[in-house]
Amino acid sequence: MDGGNHSIVSEFVFLGLTQSWEIQLLLLVFSSVLYAASMTGNTIIVFFVTTDPHLHSPMYFLLANLSFVDLGACSTTSPKMIYDLFRKHKVISFGGCIAQIFFIHVVGGVEMVLLTAMAFDRYVAICKPLHYLTIMSPQMCILFLAAAWAFGIIHSLFQLTFIVNLPFCGPNVLDSFYCDLPRLLRLACMDTYRLQFMVTVNSGFLCVGSLIILLISYIFILFTVWKHSSGGSFKALSTLSAHITVVFFFFGPTMFIYTWPHPSSQMDKFLALSDAVLSPFLNPVIYTFRNKEMKAAMKRSFRLLVNFRKIS
Numbered sequence: 001m002d003g004g005n006h007s008i009v010s011e012f013v014f015l016g017l018t019q020s021w022e023i024q025l026l027l028l029v030f031s032s033v034l035y036a037a038s039m040t041g042n043t044i045i046v047f048f049v050t051t052d053p054h055l056h057s058p059m060y061f062l063l064a065n066l067s068f069v070d071l072g073a074c075s076t077t078s079p080k081m082i083y084d085l086f087r088k089h090k091v092i093s094f095g096g097c098i099a100q101i102f103f104i105h106v107v108g109g110v111e112m113v114l115l116t117a118m119a120f121d122r123y124v125a126i127c128k129p130l131h132y133l134t135i136m137s138p139q140m141c142i143l144f145l146a147a148a149w150a151f152g153i154i155h156s157l158f159q160l161t162f163i164v165n166l167p168f169c170g171p172n173v174l175d176s177f178y179c180d181l182p183r184l185l186r187l188a189c190m191d192t193y194r195l196q197f198m199v200t201v202n203s204g205f206l207c208v209g210s211l212i213i214l215l216i217s218y219i220f221i222l223f224t225v226w227k228h229s230s231g232g233s234f235k236a237l238s239t240l241s242a243h244i245t246v247v248f249f250f251f252g253p254t255m256f257i258y259t260w261p262h263p264s265s266q267m268d269k270f271l272a273l274s275d276a277v278l279s280p281f282l283n284p285v286i287y288t289f290r291n292k293e294m295k296a297a298m299k300r301s302f303r304l305l306v307n308f309r310k311i312s
């Protein structure tokens with residue numbers, strides 16, 4: 001990254017989450033366990049969905065893609081945060097900081113579109129079951145995926161255009177554990193009020209906008225389920241409640257971070273922690289361990305493994 005002639009800051013210093021030794025220890029254990037669990041859980045989902053033909057359906061493909069993105073989501077900020085926890089001097093290079101912002105926004109953008117696609121998928125499955133296979137065709141899934149990645153990358157590049165030309169002339173202390181745009185803008189040696197406003201408009205309203213689309217599709221689904229209340233409705237409701245929980249944990253903190261005008265910084269940091277380690281962990285837990293087909297797939301491959309070992 002060419003910070004060159006308009007910038008003398010080559011690295012940023014994080015203040016971290018807290019000074020308290022006990023809380024740091026607690027965070028170390030909590031974050032390491034959640035990080036390991038997220039990586040394992042999401043890898044398992046990607047593995048089962050891609051290898052087990054019983055799970056080759058649009059819903060599972062979208063789920064596996066969400067897990068794939070979650071592998072990236074939990075790796076952008078938490079390994080660095082865990083590594084930094086007990087270090088006195090927590091630094092990140094200018095390029096590292098830009099890279100973190102880039103990946104956070106790519107991953108966030110992709111997840112937003114994928115969650116919307118997953119809600120659309122459930123909407124079609126429940127409200128238009130006869131047309132499900134024609135509407136959610138493989139081409140449609142590819143289209144959703146392409147749209148998700150294109151959206152994530154374009155959104156993220158757009159965010160970066162706000163900062164690459166900013167003058168960073170000295171202040172380099174971020175009261176955070178990762179590089180986030182709102183805080184970074186405040187370090188620039190010029191009036192960034194308008195830029196801060198742009199970031200809020202861009203990330204905040206995108207977030208609120210897709211949340212509204214999601215809520216509308218959930219209301220449609222609930223309404224349909226309620227109208228044709230039959231045997232299938234319980235299963236539909238349980239799937240829906242899983243989706244809504246994931247959406248709540250993903251959008252809640254993000255929305256707060258980007259749209260709350262005067263964030264109290266402690267609150268902000270712990271909400272960001274929830275986005276960094278908790279939400280990537282919840283997807284596998286919520287979708288997998290409550291899902292009969294997923295559990296059946298695991299049992300099948302476990303049995304296969306046992307048989308394989310008996311033969312060899």
Ligand SMILES: *[C@@H]1O[C@H](CO)[C@@H](O)[C@H](O)[C@H]1NC(C)=O
Binds near residue numbers: 049065
């Ligand atoms: C993502 O979805 C596509 C198409 O629906 C599927 O072919 C692919 O295997 C999925 N990716 C992962 C990592 O599961």
